[in-house]
Amino acid sequence: MYAKKTTIINKSGLHARPGSLFVREAKKFNSEITVAKLDGEDKPVKTCPAKSIALVMAMMLSKGTRVEISAEGEDEQAAVDTLAALVDAGLNDL
Numbered sequence: 001m002y003a004k005k006t007t008i009i010n011k012s013g014l015h016a017r018p019g020s021l022f023v024r025e026a027k028k029f030n031s032e033i034t035v036a037k038l039d040g041e042d043k044p045v046k047t048c049p050a051k052s053i054a055l056v057m058a059m060m061l062s063k064g065t066r067v068e069i070s071a072e073g074e075d076e077q078a079a080v081d082t083l084a085a086l087v088d089a090g091l092n093d094l
Helices: 016-026 053-058 076-088
Strands: 002-007 032-038 044-049 066-072
Touching: 002 076, 016 053, 016 076, 032 076, 044 053, 066 076
Parallel strands: none
Antiparallel strands: 002 066, 032 044, 032 066
């Protein structure tokens, strides 16, 4: 398993358009990928599969929310690094 923590930086959070982009990228990988919403101590409070737009949207990931992206499988590092970089870049929604 491989994981990275990052922060949602785009002004409207992970709403429909950036959420779709995130899920579309996640589906390119074979690994099982999860997204965890973190609390103030960087502990997971809610987790969902990164390949489900409905569940990702239900996480209500707004600007400033800390998340952990983790994956397990043959391309886990590439999956996490790609998705974390996408979040760090503002999901093309800055």
